[in-house]
Each structure stands twice: as C-alpha cells, then as structure tokens.
Amino acid sequence: MQRNNNKPALVTGSTSGIGLAIAHTLARGGHPVMLHGLADPQSGARLQREFADSYGVSCGFSDADITTEGGCQQLVAETREALGNTAILVNNAGIQFTAAAHEFPAEQWHRIIAVNLSAAFFLARDVIPDMRAEGWGRVVNVASVHGMVASANKAAYCAAKHGLVGLTKVLALENADSGITANAICPGWVETPLIQPQIDAIASTEGITGDEARARLVGEKQPMPRTTHPEAIGALTLYLCGEFADTLTGATLPVDGGWTAQ
Incomplete structure (x- = not known):
C-alpha cells in the first residue's frame, strides 16, 4: 500500500539518468513532481507535458542554479508556486571530476562540493520547516558507494558524498519526532x-x-x-516514501552489487 501518494516531490537533477527515473517512478505512484535540471525551457516544457499526459499529475520544471544558496531558494520558491510545499525532497543532482588530490583544481573542488553537498543542505534547510508544520516529510539523498568507501582521484566527490551521508544522519536525528525521515541511497555502477x-x-x-x-x-x-538499472533507484525511493518505511530513517542503503560488502 502506498500511503500519502499525493505529496509533492522535488527531485533535483531529474532531466536525465537516475533523477529522471526517480521522477517517473514517483509520478507513476501519484506524486506531483517538480523536475529540475540543465534542460532548456523548451525541453523542460516537453517533459512537463509528458508527465502530465502519462501520469495525470501536476508537474513543474526549474533550471535554477543550485550551486548557490540563492539558486536553492529560487528552486524551493518555484516548487511552492507550481505544486505547493515540498513534502518529498530528493537530492539527486551530482557532478564529477577526477584528478589526484595534489593536482585537483580549486574551482572543480568548490563546484563539486556546491552541487553534491551544499545544495542538499540548503534545500533541506528550506523545506523542512514546512514538513515539520505538516507533521510529515521525506528527505532522500542520492549519495554513492563513494559516500562509504573511497576511490583514487575522486577527492571532492568522495568528500561530498561522505558529507551527504553524514548530513542525512543529522537530519534523521533532528526530525525523528516530527514525522520526517531522512535516508541516503548509495548506488554503485548504474546503467x-x-x-x-x-x-x-x-x-x-x-x-x-x-x-x-x-x-x-x-x-x-x-x-x-x-x-543497476536507474528504475531500481526509483523504486527504492518510492518505497522510502511509502507506508512501510515510516520508521526507516538515518539509513545508508547501498545498491552496489556487493561493492561495500568487501
């Protein structure tokens, strides 16, 4: 049984890949969805029409720049205008750059931390008050196996994803008495x-x-x-927003073919 399936969901980085699969799965489950990403306005409008026609749910689109606090505030405001208060926040947007730590460009470090970690913090900070007022909310952070283990040449990515796992646990603890859960999904290789x-x-x-x-x-x-197929991450996200996950919070959930079991 899927309870609360009409709650608005904001999914960052949802115009392609894992984020788009998550958005499709939530919309198929009845959730209004705010799409977000780097698509141009015409492509965003096409996606909105596709979701509305396929699933019969309200759908918005934003290309807000979440590398800044102001861009995150813009995204929350645009979601509120399109769908109402965010009840489900899926922090999926992520970028990558590889280089040895001693050769890592400062601008790439700051950019990766901004998108992969800081945006998740700012968005959660701005939507959780509405969730607390409602007495229900879900924060799903799409981290990575690199939030649990490391690989060479991924200093910024690993630092950001480890930070995202830590942020998830803090949000879970702080909101455990408010009907809000926070969990991190940690995919390995995704198709x-x-x-x-x-x-x-x-x-x-x-x-x-x-x-x-x-x-x-x-x-x-x-x-x-x-x-792993992206739809599997979407299905897990939908489960975390459903009836049987009411007490599942603060978890780090690897979907990684046994990578982190070694």
Whole structure:
C-alpha cells in the first residue's frame, strides 16, 4: 500500500539518468513532481507535458542554479508556486571530476562540493520547516558507494558524498519526532549513458564485446558484475516514501552489487 501518494516531490537533477527515473517512478505512484535540471525551457516544457499526459499529475520544471544558496531558494520558491510545499525532497543532482588530490583544481573542488553537498543542505534547510508544520516529510539523498568507501582521484566527490551521508544522519536525528525521515541511497555502477564511453574504450582496447567490457568495468569494483538499472533507484525511493518505511530513517542503503560488502 502506498500511503500519502499525493505529496509533492522535488527531485533535483531529474532531466536525465537516475533523477529522471526517480521522477517517473514517483509520478507513476501519484506524486506531483517538480523536475529540475540543465534542460532548456523548451525541453523542460516537453517533459512537463509528458508527465502530465502519462501520469495525470501536476508537474513543474526549474533550471535554477543550485550551486548557490540563492539558486536553492529560487528552486524551493518555484516548487511552492507550481505544486505547493515540498513534502518529498530528493537530492539527486551530482557532478564529477577526477584528478589526484595534489593536482585537483580549486574551482572543480568548490563546484563539486556546491552541487553534491551544499545544495542538499540548503534545500533541506528550506523545506523542512514546512514538513515539520505538516507533521510529515521525506528527505532522500542520492549519495554513492563513494559516500562509504573511497576511490583514487575522486577527492571532492568522495568528500561530498561522505558529507551527504553524514548530513542525512543529522537530519534523521533532528526530525525523528516530527514525522520526517531522512535516508541516503548509495548506488554503485548504474546503467546510464555516462558509463558508455568507458565501456566502449575497454571494448576497443581489448577487442571484446560491449557486454564483456561492461562486466569487466563493473567487476573491477563489484563482486556482482552487473549494473543497476536507474528504475531500481526509483523504486527504492518510492518505497522510502511509502507506508512501510515510516520508521526507516538515518539509513545508508547501498545498491552496489556487493561493492561495500568487501
């Protein structure tokens, strides 16, 4: 049973990849959805129409720049105008840059921390008062296995994702008496277009098929050499917003083929 399935949801970074899958899943479950991302206004409008036509729910779109506190405040305000107060906040937006720590560009450090961590804090700070007033709310932070373990050349990403896991626990503790839960989902390898260039490079270099290259890439980290489909992250998010997750809070939930079990 899916209770409270008409609660408005704000999903950052939801015009593609994991975020878009989460938005589709929530809308399919009956939640009005605020889409957010780098899409141009025309593409955003097309997505809104698609969601409204497919799921019969209200849908908004914002391209607010969440690298700043003001941009986060703009996103909350635009969500309130389009759908009402945010009852479900999914902090999914994330960016990546790789380099050794001693060579890491300062501007990339600040940008990754801003999008992957600071935005989640500012958005949670601004929507939780409404959740507390309502006596119900859900914060779902899409972290990463890199919020639990590290990989070389990912200093900013690992720092941000570890910070996001810590922020999740604090929000859970502070709001445990207010009908609000906060949880972190930590995906491993997810089947999105972002990994295809790495698969293609392995296949070309080693003269193997795409499927073999995918298994080689994923198997370097995961005992289960299979990628996770974005829809699986969407389904877990929907569960965290449903009836049977009322007491599930402060959790760090890996979806990683056994990566962090090692």
